[in-house]
Amino acid sequence: MIVGLVLLSALALVAWGTESGIGLSPDSLSYLAAARRPGHATDFPPLYPMVLAALQTVGFSSTTAPLVLNLVLWGATVCLVGLVVRHSTRSSAMAAGAMGLTALAPPLLAVHVMAWSEPLFVSLGLLAAWSLTAYRETAASAALTTAALACGLAVATRWAGAAWVVTGLVVVLQRPCPTRGSNVARFLTLSCGPMAAWMLFNAWGGRNPTHRVWHWHPVTVSNVAAGLSTVQSWLLPPGTPSLLLWMALLALVVWGRRTKRQPWEVMTLFLGAYMAVLVAARSVFDAGIFFNDRMLCPLWPAMVVTAAAAVAPLIRRRPYRWVCLTLLLGVLEASVSLPRLQACHQNPAGYSGDVWRDSRVVELIRRLPAEAMVYTNDPNPFKAWTRRSVEWLPGRYDAEAGVMDADFATSVQQMEAQFTAHDGGWFVFLTPSMSVAPAEPSERELKNLLHWRLVLRQPEGAVYAVPPNP
Numbered sequence: 001m002i003v004g005l006v007l008l009s010a011l012a013l014v015a016w017g018t019e020s021g022i023g024l025s026p027d028s029l030s031y032l033a034a035a036r037r038p039g040h041a042t043d044f045p046p047l048y049p050m051v052l053a054a055l056q057t058v059g060f061s062s063t064t065a066p067l068v069l070n071l072v073l074w075g076a077t078v079c080l081v082g083l084v085v086r087h088s089t090r091s092s093a094m095a096a097g098a099m100g101l102t103a104l105a106p107p108l109l110a111v112h113v114m115a116w117s118e119p120l121f122v123s124l125g126l127l128a129a130w131s132l133t134a135y136r137e138t139a140a141s142a143a144l145t146t147a148a149l150a151c152g153l154a155v156a157t158r159w160a161g162a163a164w165v166v167t168g169l170v171v172v173l174q175r176p177c178p179t180r181g182s183n184v185a186r187f188l189t190l191s192c193g194p195m196a197a198w199m200l201f202n203a204w205g206g207r208n209p210t211h212r213v214w215h216w217h218p219v220t221v222s223n224v225a226a227g228l229s230t231v232q233s234w235l236l237p238p239g240t241p242s243l244l245l246w247m248a249l250l251a252l253v254v255w256g257r258r259t260k261r262q263p264w265e266v267m268t269l270f271l272g273a274y275m276a277v278l279v280a281a282r283s284v285f286d287a288g289i290f291f292n293d294r295m296l297c298p299l300w301p302a303m304v305v306t307a308a309a310a311v312a313p314l315i316r317r318r319p320y321r322w323v324c325l326t327l328l329l330g331v332l333e334a335s336v337s338l339p340r341l342q343a344c345h346q347n348p349a350g351y352s353g354d355v356w357r358d359s360r361v362v363e364l365i366r367r368l369p370a371e372a373m374v375y376t377n378d379p380n381p382f383k384a385w386t387r388r389s390v391e392w393l394p395g396r397y398d399a400e401a402g403v404m405d406a407d408f409a410t411s412v413q414q415m416e417a418q419f420t421a422h423d424g425g426w427f428v429f430l431t432p433s434m435s436v437a438p439a440e441p442s443e444r445e446l447k448n449l450l451h452w453r454l455v456l457r458q459p460e461g462a463v464y465a466v467p468p469n470p
Helices: 002-017 026-035 047-057 064-089 092-103 106-112 118-138 141-155 159-174 180-204 221-233 242-256 262-284 299-315 319-346 360-366 380-385 408-421 443-450
Strands: 374-376 425-430 453-458 461-466
Touching: 002 064, 002 092, 002 106, 002 319, 026 047, 026 064, 026 380, 047 064, 047 118, 064 092, 064 106, 064 118, 064 299, 092 299, 092 319, 106 118, 106 299, 106 319, 118 141, 118 159, 118 262, 118 299, 141 159, 141 180, 159 180, 159 262, 262 299, 299 319, 360 380, 360 425, 360 453, 360 461, 425 443
Parallel strands: 374 425
Antiparallel strands: 425 461, 453 461
């Protein structure tokens, strides 16, 4: 009964947080656009848009499909955490407590109120952990197949799923078995084959197989500090000395190494592999990777399983200790999660918010003729609410490569030439604080450079007409 109440409460929290709608970010809009064109090459792993497309074929709208999917995946994630902890500790009370802590987890709730691929990735990762644990204990063929497929689907959801492939490969190599060689081959085929085929499909279409280009921009001290601050914010109120949290986590790691439980070992491997993949991706592929709630949320289930396995020997004969610890951590989590959920309940995050739904700027652009040329520093609100073609303003900085764009002046000249060819046009400069995407160069710089005429100014941005006036 307690487990059922925890699960229902978890589902109620996400349903309440998304009552006004699912949150939309630039990535969300890309996923929804890909879901409208299933089977086409994408700049990201294809599984999440494919699942959204499948839901839309059975009657769900483009914005309802991710909401329904998130609710299903949220229930699966909470249940899988309970199953893994129950297997690790042999305690139903600890499993229920771990489920409760997961249900209130700030990073997991944050991604489950958005149309992002992380909820699917986290659920698949927990399925992989459960199956890999079963394989380590029994060497069962079914467990190996399930684990390989779960790891492969995780990669097909996010490139960071490579961490689960590495984790699974280590587990298979460590498990003594007469057929270890063939097991390794089967695991690699099932876990890497689907994405290898997708990359070949992209390459066959003349695209970069991964939409990634090598650039060297190593992780900095400030990046690491930001990541530590993110993890700290999940449990500690602002201003709390972070040393307390990290001393507690270190103590759990040291003590947990004595438990010899299989889920602990699998999750330990994943924690290391996932952080290594993030650091490598940030260093050589994408300087725009930030160690925030979204990037680090897969660590939470691993931390819960690790903590439960570590403290289990301490509380086995004194279960009230676990109850007290769970209540304390739950209160700390709720102090962070509930205000965030309330904000989402009142006004969806990102481009789903009222500021864009009721925007006069968006309405003006919506009423323009289809052939009108429009440039902006952030096309995403217009993609969300007008479904029309809007061009990116040339930028000075390449966020993915982490370098300045030397062709900025040339790009501006090309933009002016397009306006001339289209007999004028429109330019929209969205206020940086209102727009999810970064805005540059500044509005003042563009006005001085191009001398456009102001047509409308609102808190969310300004609209300029490009001569000759329409």
